[in-house]
Amino acid sequence: HDIGMIVVPEAIVLKAGPLTDDERMTVQRHAAVGEQFLSRLTGSHMHAVALAVGAHHERYDGLGYPRGLQGEAIPRPARIIAICDAYDAMTSPRPYRPVIVQNEALSELLANAGGQFDPTLVAVFLHARCWQLDDGLEHIQDDDT
DSSP: OOOOOOOSSSHHHTTOOOOOOOHHHHHHHHHHHHHHHHHHHSTTHHHHHHHHHHHOOOOTTTTTSSSSGGGGSSHHHHHHHHHHHHHHHHHHOOOTTTOOOOHHHHHHHTTBBBBTOOOHHHHHHHHHHBBTTTTTTBBOOOOOO
16 A cells, blocks of 8 residues: 555655655645556556555545545545554654554544544454554454454
8 A cells, every 4th residue: 555655765754753744745646646646557456456555545524635535435445554554654663653552542543533534444454453452462353253
């Protein structure tokens, strides 16, 4: 989903401090660049994949980028990617902030349901219960098992 990050200079990606307005605009271009790149590929699902990549930073409340799409106007795969991308970003080390523990990341997703994220898809993500147990083992379960 972040194939467009190829155009973002490493110095920006690894920057520990706040981004300048120009740097932020460079980073924000990655969604549109990824969509443009993937739209040139052929295949039965490539158009849908390209649209999802291009919209994965749109927000459910319409305050995202690059197009400012809102709610159901954002392709569902992009809304799913947005949740997964945010969870991964929060729980992975970044040069500009420490890792957030899983419970805090899940709380952050829930707090942003209906604003940044599709509330129905956040509920599905939380319901899947795909987290590490206290003993460190991966746990993947849903109510049908």
